[in-house]
Amino acid sequence: MSLVRFSQVTKRYESNGTVTLATDRVDLDVPAGQFCVLLGASGAGKSTLLKMVNGLVTPTEGTIRFQETEVNARTLRKIQPQVGMVHQSFHLVPRLSVIENVLSGSLARVGALRALLNQFPETYQRKACQLLARVGLSEHHLYRRARDLSGGQQQRVAIARAFILDPPLILADEPVASLDPATSRDVLNLLRDAARERNTTVVCSLHQVEFARMFADRIVGMRAGRIVFDGTPEEFDSEAEDMVYDSLSVVEPDSTRTVDIAPTFAEAPV
Amino acid sequence: MMPIPTVPPTPPPAAPSRPPEEWKLAPRINPRLFAVLTIVLIVLTWSANRHKLRDLPILLFEGVTETIGLRQGSEIGPAIRRILAGFFPPIVSSRTDISSISNFDRNRLPLGTYLKDEPIREYSAVDREWKIIETRTFLIDPIGSLKEDLLLMLETIEIAIWGTLLSLFLAMPLAWFAARNLTPNRYTYAVARFLCSATRALPAQISSLIYAAIFGFGVIPGIVALGVATTGFLGKFLADEMENADRGPQEALRCQGASRIKVFRYAILPQVLPNYLAYLQYTMERNVQSASAIGVMGGGGIGMKIAGRFSMFDYGHAIASMMVLFLTMLALERLTQYVRGKLIS
Numbered sequence: 127m128s129l130v131r132f133s134q135v136t137k138r139y140e141s142n143g144t145v146t147l148a149t150d151r152v153d154l155d156v157p158a159g160q161f162c163v164l165l166g167a168s169g170a171g172k173s174t175l176l177k178m179v180n181g182l183v184t185p186t187e188g189t190i191r192f193q194e195t196e197v198n199a200r201t202l203r204k205i206q207p208q209v210g211m212v213h214q215s216f217h218l219v220p221r222l223s224v225i226e227n228v229l230s231g232s233l234a235r236v237g238a239l240r241a242l243l244n245q246f247p248e249t250y251q252r253k254a255c256q257l258l259a260r261v262g263l264s265e266h267h268l269y270r271r272a273r274d275l276s277g278g279q280q281q282r283v284a285i286a287r288a289f290i291l292d293p294p295l296i297l298a299d300e301p302v303a304s305l306d307p308a309t310s311r312d313v314l315n316l317l318r319d320a321a322r323e324r325n326t327t328v329v330c331s332l333h334q335v336e337f338a339r340m341f342a343d344r345i346v347g348m349r350a351g352r353i354v355f356d357g358t359p360e361e362f363d364s365e366a367e368d369m370v371y372d373s374l375s376v377v378e379p380d381s382t383r384t385v386d387i388a389p390t391f392a393e394a395p396v
Numbered sequence: 397m398m399p400i401p402t403v404p405p406t407p408p409p410a411a412p413s414r415p416p417e418e419w420k421l422a423p424r425i426n427p428r429l430f431a432v433l434t435i436v437l438i439v440l441t442w443s444a445n446r447h448k449l450r451d452l453p454i455l456l457f458e459g460v461t462e463t464i465g466l467r468q469g470s471e472i473g474p475a476i477r478r479i480l481a482g483f484f485p486p487i488v489s490s491r492t493d494i495s496s497i498s499n500f501d502r503n504r505l506p507l508g509t510y511l512k513d514e515p516i517r518e519y520s521a522v523d524r525e526w527k528i529i530e531t532r533t534f535l536i537d538p539i540g541s542l543k544e545d546l547l548l549m550l551e552t553i554e555i556a557i558w559g560t561l562l563s564l565f566l567a568m569p570l571a572w573f574a575a576r577n578l579t580p581n582r583y584t585y586a587v588a589r590f591l592c593s594a595t596r597a598l599p600a601q602i603s604s605l606i607y608a609a610i611f612g613f614g615v616i617p618g619i620v621a622l623g624v625a626t627t628g629f630l631g632k633f634l635a636d637e638m639e640n641a642d643r644g645p646q647e648a649l650r651c652q653g654a655s656r657i658k659v660f661r662y663a664i665l666p667q668v669l670p671n672y673l674a675y676l677q678y679t680m681e682r683n684v685q686s687a688s689a690i691g692v693m694g695g696g697g698i699g700m701k702i703a704g705r706f707s708m709f710d711y712g713h714a715i716a717s718m719m720v721l722f723l724t725m726l727a728l729e730r731l732t733q734y735v736r737g738k739l740i741s
């Protein structure tokens with residue numbers, strides 16, 4: 127059974143009269159339990175594809191189904207709490223403590239009054255502690271400010287935040303792009319193992335081939351908004367690598383760059 | 397799984413290109429900036445001529461040189477000397493006619509005060525000399541005026557504190573609607589931004605006249621005037637802060653299903669709090685100043701006393717009250733800075 131299904135998904139950005147195709151009629155099925163890596167150069171459309179699952183980006187054409195429910199403005203409220211997300215630059219709140227950052231992932235399931243008064247239920251607090259222990263942080267990190275942690279530690283906190291509601295799906299958008307190689311390996315290891323323990327599906331975008339080979343159950347190669355390879359890491363040979371990163375026909379960065387558009391009134395869920 | 401047949405990527409559209417030698421560079425002198433500066437210069441020259449501003453340094457120079465005895469014949473010299481002579485020494489004592497004190501008990505004077513008999517003279521046009529017509533007894537308090545000043549200063553600060561609280565109370569919801577990323581729709585945004593501009597368009601010193609007409613003279617119109625006038629200011633800055641807060645954390649919480657108000661509480665408020673406090677501190681300081689000025693318009697506080705003494709040419713008392721205001725402002729700046737530092741860390 128597929129957990130996420132993209133059918134003919136296109137995202138067009140228009141700015142100053144130039145049209146940019148971030149994704150071009152993408153069809154993709156991600157079954158439950160997979161660690162699926164979207165591989166490609168910058169601007170290949172990986173991030174856009176991920177962000178369309180939880181409504182950070184709205185597709186221009188095509189449909190996305192999450193657990194057989196179509197993702198749209200009406201269903202987003204129900205879908206969002208079931209999809210955790212790990213971001214490229216962590217996106218922690220720098221001035222909040224580590225545990226508050228983890229707990230903030232559970233806000234969808236916490237009453238408004240409790241949330242405003244910073245009174246998270248005991249169960250979530252315990253859960254946050256367990257997750258923090260699982261990602262390798264200890265008790266003395268609990269009330270440190272997020273900005274005082276190293277990059278690797280911050281991404282661990284972000285992973286704990288993504289897992290706190292036990293979502294069936296985690297989206298990881300270049301989770302190790304701002305980390306050094308050794309830390310990257312640790313973080314990806316952690317993400318994969320934590321997902322396996324909970325039978326969580328992960329769709330993770332990466333640009334490093336070696337990490338994709340090391341961690342993926344399945345590699346989906348993207349280039350210029352299209353899927354150019356879909357297979358296991360064993361099948362991802364040098365020929366496939368050339369298809370994804372063909373140095374001879376360099377993709378003009380301007381023509382495929384995903385424009386980071388600030389959330390508008392229309393896109394923001396109520 | 398087998399590799400699926402690949403579609404060759406569409407070639408990017410050819411951008412019009414020319415050799416780097418022909419690339420167009422921005423002009424060295426921006427003609428628009430040049431035009432604007434020229435216009436500003438013309439307007440300033442016109443205004444300066446209109447008000448004969450070039451006389452100002454001449455007047456000042458003549459006044460000062462005459463005062464220190466280097467020349468004679470200045471328009472403003474006598475006024476400078478009169479004010480300086482009046483200012484020194486500052487007077488902190490008070491002097492009250494005991495006949496104007498009800499239930500006065502000669503045997504139980506307030507602490508530190510004493511009685512003094514003073515003759516009252518009147519010029520007799522018939523005898524062409526000054527004559528003592530009666531002797532009155534005055535209650536002299538060596539620091540009476542200072543005590544009064546401090547009480548009035550407290551009143552001024554109270555007006556400022558309540559005015560600041562009122563503006564904070566009004567500005568928080570206003571800022572929510574005036575922040576592009578939080579407001580429900582563009583109409584609420586436009587209305588909120590208009591309110592921000594409209595409430596700060598009339599300075600508190602002027603609008604207090606209206607409120608005084610409604611509530612009567614005293615502390616209340618000052619508070620309302622300050623509260624309303626700083627609401628627009630505070631609301632605008634808070635809204636701008638919220639708009640400029642890092643979008644990343646907001647996106648992270650929103651995409652996991654947090655509602656707008658929860659995103660505000662956890663991803664915006666912690667980011668903007670230090671600057672909120674800075675604005676609040678600045679508002680508070682400004683409000684103490686405004687509250688003193690409101691006093692001049694009849695809104696109570698120390699400003700009222702200074703204005704009254706000044707118009708009675710009682711410069712000694714006026715300068716003493718001004719010094720109290722000056723020192724209080726300095727101390728307050730230090731205090732608020734300290735409190736903010738404690739709150740942020």
